[in-house]
Structures are given as C-alpha cells and as structure tokens.
Amino acid sequence: MExxxxxxxxxxxxxxxxxxxxxxxxxxxxxxxxxxxxxLTNMTMMTEVEDSFGIRFKLKEIQKLHTVGDLVKTIETKx
Amino acid sequence: xxxxxxxxxxxxxxxxxxxxIDNLVGYVFxxxxxxTKYGVIHRQNYCLNESNDDILILGSSEAAHNYVSSVFExxxxxxxxxxxxxxxxxxxxxxVLACRIERAAAPKMVILDYGDADLLEIDDPTAKIESxxxxxxxxxxxxxxxxxxxxxxxxxxxxKFFSHMYRYNSQIIQMCLGSFYPTKxxxxxxxxxxxxxxxxxxxxxxxxxxxxxxxxxxxxxxxINLCDQNGIKLLIVRSPKYYDNPSPCFKxxxxxxxxxxxxxxxxxxxxxxxxxSLFRDVSHLNDEGAHIFSRVFVSIIKKSTNY
Amino acid sequence: xTFTSFEFLLYFPVVVLLYNIIPQKGRLLYLLAxxxxxxxxxxxxxxxxxxAVTGLTxxxxxxxxxxxxxxxxxxxxxxxxxxxLLPLFFFKYFNFVDNAITSGLQAMGLDITMPTIxxxxxxxxxxxxxxxxxxxxDAYNDDVEVEKxxxxxxxxxxxxxxxxxxxxxxAGNMFPQIKQLGKSKVSDITDxxxxxxxxxxxxxxxxxxxxxxxxxxxxxxGHHTGTSLGFAALLFPLQEYxxxxxxxxxxxxxxxxxxxxxMDNFKRPFFSTSMSEFWRRWHIxxxxxxxxxxxxxxxxxxxxxxxxxxxxxLLVTFLVSGIWHGAALTCIIWGLMQGLLLSIEAITxxxxxxxxxxxxxxxxxxxxxxxxxxxxxxxxFTEIYGMSSxxxxxxxxxxxxFTEPGSLFVHPTSLILGVGSAFILLFKDxxxxxxxxxxxxxxxxxxxxxxxxxxxxxxxxxFGILDGGQFIYFQF
Numbered sequence: 001m002e003x004x005x006x007x008x009x010x011x012x013x014x015x016x017x018x019x020x021x022x023x024x025x026x027x028x029x030x031x032x033x034x035x036x037x038x039x040l041t042n043m044t045m046m047t048e049v050e051d052s053f054g055i056r057f058k059l060k061e062i063q064k065l066h067t068v069g070d071l072v073k074t075i076e077t078k079x
Numbered sequence: 080x081x082x083x084x085x086x087x088x089x090x091x092x093x094x095x096x097x098x099x100i101d102n103l104v105g106y107v108f109x110x111x112x113x114x115t116k117y118g119v120i121h122r123q124n125y126c127l128n129e130s131n132d133d134i135l136i137l138g139s140s141e142a143a144h145n146y147v148s149s150v151f152e153x154x155x156x157x158x159x160x161x162x163x164x165x166x167x168x169x170x171x172x173x174x175v176l177a178c179r180i181e182r183a184a185a186p187k188m189v190i191l192d193y194g195d196a197d198l199l200e201i202d203d204p205t206a207k208i209e210s211x212x213x214x215x216x217x218x219x220x221x222x223x224x225x226x227x228x229x230x231x232x233x234x235x236x237x238x239k240f241f242s243h244m245y246r247y248n249s250q251i252i253q254m255c256l257g258s259f260y261p262t263k264x265x266x267x268x269x270x271x272x273x274x275x276x277x278x279x280x281x282x283x284x285x286x287x288x289x290x291x292x293x294x295x296x297x298x299x300x301x302x303i304n305l306c307d308q309n310g311i312k313l314l315i316v317r318s319p320k321y322y323d324n325p326s327p328c329f330k331x332x333x334x335x336x337x338x339x340x341x342x343x344x345x346x347x348x349x350x351x352x353x354x355x356s357l358f359r360d361v362s363h364l365n366d367e368g369a370h371i372f373s374r375v376f377v378s379i380i381k382k383s384t385n386y
Numbered sequence: 387x388t389f390t391s392f393e394f395l396l397y398f399p400v401v402v403l404l405y406n407i408i409p410q411k412g413r414l415l416y417l418l419a420x421x422x423x424x425x426x427x428x429x430x431x432x433x434x435x436x437x438a439v440t441g442l443t444x445x446x447x448x449x450x451x452x453x454x455x456x457x458x459x460x461x462x463x464x465x466x467x468x469x470x471l472l473p474l475f476f477f478k479y480f481n482f483v484d485n486a487i488t489s490g491l492q493a494m495g496l497d498i499t500m501p502t503i504x505x506x507x508x509x510x511x512x513x514x515x516x517x518x519x520x521x522x523x524d525a526y527n528d529d530v531e532v533e534k535x536x537x538x539x540x541x542x543x544x545x546x547x548x549x550x551x552x553x554x555x556x557a558g559n560m561f562p563q564i565k566q567l568g569k570s571k572v573s574d575i576t577d578x579x580x581x582x583x584x585x586x587x588x589x590x591x592x593x594x595x596x597x598x599x600x601x602x603x604x605x606x607x608g609h610h611t612g613t614s615l616g617f618a619a620l621l622f623p624l625q626e627y628x629x630x631x632x633x634x635x636x637x638x639x640x641x642x643x644x645x646x647x648x649m650d651n652f653k654r655p656f657f658s659t660s661m662s663e664f665w666r667r668w669h670i671x672x673x674x675x676x677x678x679x680x681x682x683x684x685x686x687x688x689x690x691x692x693x694x695x696x697x698x699x700l701l702v703t704f705l706v707s708g709i710w711h712g713a714a715l716t717c718i719i720w721g722l723m724q725g726l727l728l729s730i731e732a733i734t735x736x737x738x739x740x741x742x743x744x745x746x747x748x749x750x751x752x753x754x755x756x757x758x759x760x761x762x763x764x765x766x767f768t769e770i771y772g773m774s775s776x777x778x779x780x781x782x783x784x785x786x787x788f789t790e791p792g793s794l795f796v797h798p799t800s801l802i803l804g805v806g807s808a809f810i811l812l813f814k815d816x817x818x819x820x821x822x823x824x825x826x827x828x829x830x831x832x833x834x835x836x837x838x839x840x841x842x843x844x845x846x847x848x849f850g851i852l853d854g855g856q857f858i859y860f861q862f
Contacts, residue, residue, distance in 0.1 A: 019736065019739040019740075019743070036735070036739065038662060038666070039677045039681060039682070040662060040696060040700075040728070040732050040735075041735070043682070043685040043686060043689050043695070043696065043699075044689075044692070044693075044696065046686075046689065047689045047690070047692065050689075059682070059683055059686045060527055062682070062686060063527060063529075063678070063682065064527075064529075085572050086572050086575060089572070089576060089832070089836070092832070092833075092836045093836055093839065093840060096836050096837055096840040097840050097843065097844075100837075100840055100841065100844050101844070101847075104844060104848070108848075204853070209853045210853070213853065235392045235393065235396070238392075238396075239392060239852075242847055244844055244847040244848050245847050245852070247848060248847060248848060248849070248850070248852055249799060249803070249848075249849065249851070251803075251848065251849065252798050252799040252802050252803065253799065256798065
C-alpha cells in the first residue's frame, strides 16, 4: 500500500477516534499534540488501525510507538 | 573559577538578604508581641515581665480554668496571678517560675496543679518539651532560663534561635487576636461556661501503656528545688475531675512530694463540687464550680499552712 | 533524619559540596554510601532488605541478558518480578490477607486463628519495588540496556532523594545520569534550591498546618458536626497535595542540586476538568508506571472487547493502585471508585465531546471552573474512604455530612494560616496554568529572585509547622 493511502486511512481513524474533524496528521505528531489522544483512547485507536488494515500489533511494538511517523512505518512493515 | 565566584556571590546575597529581612521582621513582631493587650500572650507577657504577685498558680488548662485568682487574693490578703495555660506541661511551669526568679521577682507561694501529662511519656504535642519551647520562644533573648530549656530540647535549638523570625513561628494569629479582640482579664483566671448533662456518670478512664518520662520527673525535682532555694512555699494539687484516672503516675508524684516534704493535696474527688452542673467537661470546672473549688481550697490552705 | 528535620538542612549542603569536590570517579561510590547511610539512619535492619532487592534486580536482569530464547527470557522476568514482590507482600499485605482468610474461615464456621506477624513496614518498599520491577520489564522489552555495574543499579534503587517517597523513576532516565555524574552547574544548585524551598512551603505551611485541623476533626468523628466533617473533607485534598507534591519537590530539588533531572510528579492537579485529566496530573510517576506496566498490557490483551476491555483494564489498574496505597479494604474501595469514575468518563467521552463542541464549552471559563470544582469535589469525596481507618468510619462521616449540619469547629491559627497558605499555593498554580508572566523566585533579575526566595523562607519560618510532622506517604 502506498504511504499516502496509509496516512489517508489513518487520518480518518484519528478523526473518528479522537473526535477531531479537521485533524491533519504529521510524522512528528505525538499524543501531546492531539486533543483526546490519551492512554485511554490509544488502544481504541490501535484496535481500529488493526481492523482497518487487517494487521496485528504486538504489545512491544505498541509500547515503542511515540509518533505518528513511527506508527506509519510499523504499518508499512506489516503490509 | 567564574562559576565558583558566581555561586559564592549568590550565597552571600542570600545570607545578606536573609539577615536584613530576619532582623527587620523580627523587630516588628517583637514590638507587636510585647504590646499585645489581651489574651494568652498578654497574660504571659505580664507574668514573665511584670508580675510581682505573691501567689503564682502553675499548670495547664485545669489550672487556668479551676483557680479563681480573686478568691485567693480576697481570702489570703495576697496578690495572686494564675499562670495556668492550655496545652502546656511541667517544662513550661518550671521555666515560667525560673524566669520570675531571674527577674528577682520570686513569688511567696506557688500552687502547682498537675496531671498525668506532667509525668508520663504521652504522644501528644501538648505534652512535649517542643511545644513549651515554642510558646516561650519570643522571650529567648530575654531569659537564660528559656535558653536553658531550649538547649534541653535539642542540640540544634541554638542554631534555630539565631533567626528572630523563628521565635515568632505560628504566633501571628494569637498576636492579632490579642491586639484587636478584647477579652476580660481576671489576673490570669480563664472562666469557662457550660455544664455536663445532668445524667453524666463518673467513669473510669482506660489505661494506655504507661511509661514515666524521666525527663519530666527531673523537671519536677528542679521545680521543687527552685522553690526550696528561694524560700517559696510550694503546694502540689490535683484539682477536681469528673472521671477516675487509675494511672499509677499520681503515686509517683505523691511519693516525690512526701520525700521532699511538699504539701500534697489530691482533690480530684472533692465531694463539694462532684456534680455535672459544676463541670464544663470531665476535666474542667465551669465558672461556678471554679469559684466553689477555689473557696474550698483556700480554706484548706488556711487551715494547714497558717496563712 | 527526614527531609523536614533540621539535621537534613545542616547536612545536605555538606553532601552537595563534597559531591562536587571529590573526583568524578569516586562520585558513584560516594552517593551510594550517602544513600545507604541515609536509609540506615532511619531503619538500619531494613537496609539489608533494600540490598537484597537490589541484588535480586541485578541478578535477574543479568540472567535475562544472557538468555536468547524469548520464552525463557519471559519466564526469567516473571520469576524476577515474583521474587521482588515477595518482600512487599510479606511486609505490607501478609496481615491483611491473613485477617481476610481468618474472617472467611470464621464465616464458614471454622474458628481457626492464623499466625500474625508484627513488624514495621520498611520505608520506601512500595517505591523501590516498583522501580525495580519497572527496570526488569524495560530490560525485557529492550527499552533499556542491562546494567553490568551493580553500583549503578544499587544507586538507582537507593538514591536518597527518591528512595523513601518517590517519584517512581525509570532506569532509562536514571542510568545515563548515574553513569555521567557531572559536577553541579550553578543553575542546578539555584534551581534545586528554589524547588526545595517551594517544597518546604507546600509541606510545612499548607500540608502540616491543615493537618492540625483535619486530624482534630477526623480523630473525633462522634464529637464533631457534619459541617465540620464536611469542611475537613473539603480541605483534605489540599493537605494531601501539599504533603505529597511538596515532598516530591523536595526530592526533585535535592536531586537537581546534584545535577540529576528527576521526573515531575504533580502538574497543578486542581485545574483538571475531568477525572482522567486529574489522574494525568496527580502522582504522575505512579500513574505512568501503572499505565505502562498494568493498564497497557491488559487493555492490549482485551482490545477485542472494545469499551468493555477499556473498563476492565481501568478497574484492574486502579484496584492495583488502591492496593499499592494500603493493605486495607478502604484503599481497595477507593481504588475501585477511581476505576469506576474513569470508566464512566471513558464510556461517555464521545457524548461529552459532542456537547462541548456544540456549545463551545471547552473555552468557556465558567464551564472550565465548574468542571474543576466538580472534579475537586469528587476527589474529596473518594478521599473520605481513602483516608479513613475503616469503611464504617467513612460511612459515618458521609452520613453525618449530609444529615447532621451544625456549627463549624474553628481553630483560628490552623484555619487562617492553613487556608491562607493554600490560597497562595493555588494562586501560584493558577499563574503557571494560565502562563502569566509574573516571575518572582524565577525572575531573570537576580536581586528579585533572591529577595523572593528569602521571603518564602521567611514565610515558612513564621507560619510553617517546624517541629517535624510525618509525611502521609511515609507508610508506603
């Protein structure tokens, strides 16, 4: 899958999970930059990503993700 | 080297700023404290700095609320000041007396009202030397007796008392109340009002782990010796209580009194006042009870001591 | 010798001075010796326990490092965690579990008395145990390199500013700093001193002063009216904040004086507009630990359960938090209450977001203030259970608050000074929260900075409780 499509799908997931209709994703973004992206909503978002892309994350992989860029890279390696 | 100089300048700046603020604030507090017109601070100022009263009553809240100075004055023809104070213990009583003697104003008679807090190790801030030092801290510079008490408290007190502000720790509210909130002064006697419910029964306190505090016992001996050395007539009293305290500590005090030939009066079950209507709570007589008790006690003094 | 004892004030500058004088090579052993001496002065026998846990931590992490197979590595990690938890269990929870078993047996008609053990709780055990387990898990996840030098591990777990009451630090943050041990910069010492002074203000002027009033009321529930009990309950979060956050600042400041950057533990918690936000600002190091090592793994395992998985994870996490705080039913109830509140917030999050967006509430100052007040009241209510010695007492307090109003017990000195100091604290937090550029202690002007710092010291000398109080969190 092309990176731009991954980012597009991810943007939809982020906007839906974090109730932020005009959110634009950047590689350097972290949870601090997005309202409603907390440890409570993080796993919900990860589950949506798994279902949407048909992939499975390991716990270690989730714990090592700090930025949106990290997440995109990890999705790319699994597709 | 530049870094070292930097930190030295900062430390020096801090020390100078601290000394200036400490001395200035300390001076202002001292003036306000010494000119307090009402309440606990005023009574303490009077007792330590001015009183030449013949009779000095020492003790904690029981002393303050149970002994009516005017009754002693009228019946014995001697001036009397009640220096009893809430939340104090033997360290305070001794030091107050020692300060008066240091001022060459020794009383003729001392009535020491005591309780178990004056003999036992009790885990209550009011029964510890620290709170007595804290109460007398504003006079640290004025009396050697208070400096001695502070030194007994711990090896670092000398350093702490270097700060003038430290001496007035936690005093500000009492200072304000004492400057602006008038209370009736009655030669130190603090009247309390209210009664126990009519049906209140006299009950026995349950004993906790009882350990005699040897430091407190030492101060009892010091007080007795101080009276002896200055020709002061000492009377040791347990004033009326509306409960039974089976503590063996009272026997300890009785034995000390007997050993040192000090008149000892256990009036904790004085029948004349054993009614709920004469007690504000189980430890303290109300104003009516205090008057009755004072009259009874004065007559006991007259009979036994030829006053 | 605790942080608020006068001896500490005398010895600490000497410790910092010597730290900077001795050569860099000797600093690790020096700090280790000072830390062990500090601990030994408080509880000499339990220093052996700290050493034992340090030994176990070092041993298990080195073992893991030499194991290739991931499953075996996992088993070694689990073994290490169990071994390290054993002392905590025995010292803190043995009697509680014991009593629970005895009650259970009696309820079944079996009158068997289990043996109880009377021993004092080793200071700091809950903190260094969690730090140790965190290191083990981080080493397993390759988040931190396994440390070969036992002295580094030793200092990590015993570092005297943080050993007794946290913050609960991470090996990833501390190991590099321990291995560097550079001299203190001038800014380290001045910043550290400023943090410590503010910590003393919070502890001595807010926490200990309010404690006099609160303990007097709560120590005699039968004697006081519901109004007094309610007022004491309202003041209690401020006392706790002053106590724990004040102590944390003392720890962070003391570490900073020696050049260490230790994590923040509190971030103006009373300006939270939800309980979830509150728990991101209160006892941050503990919550981060619980999030990383309890909540995340559980919510990951249950992620297919969607919201139910989140709720389960929250309840378990805060149950653990409650148990960590104390071996008592009240702590468990408190923990479950927190879990329940956060679950309700998680479930209703989307609806609240919709409402807030629709009516533009998020930027409405009245809405923000109202939310902060509600969060404060909720926390104060849950703390009635958290701080009571029994459920019956807590229920009694709650019942009296709502059914027995009356006159308020007034103790002028502790109320006026305590509440006054709390206002100063809250005002400073408000200033920081709103980003107002009023800088006194942190002013760029050295003279203003020094004078402000001395004024805070003067305030502490005049209005603080100086005859030594106990930190609430010393029982952990």
